[in-house]
Every structure is written in C-alpha cells, then in structure tokens.
Amino acid sequence: MNIFRLAGDMTHLLSILVLLLKIYATKSCSGISRKTQELYAIVFMARYLDLFTDFISVYNTFMKLIFIASSLAIVWCMRFHPVVRRSYDRELDTFRYFFLVGASFALALVWHDKFTLQEVFWAFSIYLEAVAILPQLVLLQRSGNVDNLTGQYVFFLGAYRAFYILNWIYRYMTEPRFTRWIAGISGVVQTALYADFFYYYFISWKNNSKLKLPA
Amino acid sequence: KEEDDFKDEL
Helix, strand or coil: HHHHHHHHHHHHHHHHHHHHHHHHHCCCCCCCHHHHHHHHHHHHHHHHHHHHHCCHHHHHHHHHHHHHHHHHHHHHHHHHHHCHHHHHHCCCCCCCCCCHHHHHHHHHCCCCCCCCCCHHHHHHHHHHHCCHHHHHHHHHHHCCCCCHHHHHHHHHHHHHHHHHHCCCHHHHHHCCCCCCCHHHHHHHHHCCCCCHHHHHHHHHHHHHCCCCCCC | CCHHHHCCCC
C-alpha cells in the first residue's frame, strides 16, 4: 500500500458517500444515471469474484464489501425506493450501455493476464469501469444544471482513478517487475474521459458559478 | 511471476 493508492481508495469511498448523502438527504436521484450505477455494480461483482477465495487483508475485504453493497443499494434505491425512484431522469438516461458491456467482455476474452474465469472477469471489470461513466456524463450534458453533490460525486469518482495512475507509476518505479498494463492503460482512458468534466468543474469552482456542461 | 501479478488492488 502506498499513499497514492490509499488516497485513491479514500477518494473512491468519498465519492460513494457523497452519492449516498445526495440520495438520502434530498430523497432524490435526479441527475444521477442509473445505468452508470448498474455498470459499477457489474464492475465490482465481476472484479471481486475472489472475495471469498483470496484473503488479502481486512482492509481489502472490507472495502470490497462496501463497494459491492453500496453499488447494489444505490441501484435498488433508484429502481424500487418509492420516493427516490420517482426522481429518476428516465427519459434522459438512455445511453445504450449494452454495447459497453458486450465490447468490454469481448476485449477481455482477447486481452487478459491469464485465460481463467477469474482473470477474464477481472479484465472485463477493468475495461467496463473505464467506460462506465459515459451514461452519467451524457446525462449531465442533457440535464443542464448539475446540483453540487452530483458534481462532487462525479469529480471524486474521476479523481480516484487518477490517484491510481500515480500509484501504478510509483509501484513501477519501486517494485521490480511490477506491471499492470491492462489496468494502467484502461485507467488512463477512464481518467481522460473525465477531462472535459474536470475542465468545466474547475471553471465553475474558479468563478464560483453553477456547474454547467455544454450540451 | 505468479506472486507479482497477484491482484492486491481494489
């Protein structure tokens, strides 16, 4: 564990807490893409297949459980909670994410560390996470003004993978033979997808204005 | 090889 990876994990946890706060405090999920939440639930379930077979540390197991439980709880809220589900922007959240799932799985069948079920699903989860934010970014562009908590949620979600990139650079420099090409390249793509969001987020912070993404 | 591509990250 290094400071970059810890910062990444804490930022990721923070993004989830901000999203839970937004849904709980406002009893609303307006501006949140359910499709992105569903993709993240798939990402965590596909990535943590080793949850009960490989014990790495209490921290590792605890965080995996938090990520799986929170993503499923958020999807459940957005689908079945009688109050929250009414504020779902159904007509705006129309990104056809089936292609993202299919393409990620196809790529995982081709490019993986080892051709085993666990490794193919791990690579699938890495590729899928890289594109999972797309429905959310599309929804933000369509829904015009973005409430503060939603903006902070997306910001922290993008920032966590940037910390992981620093972590991979650090490990590459300090650990012999450390390579994480699949996660590294996907992580760069994932963070790059946030580039324009980060730009408009910075502008709104500098001008102290409402966050607005151009349509 | 086995140990260093061990998935220890989240």
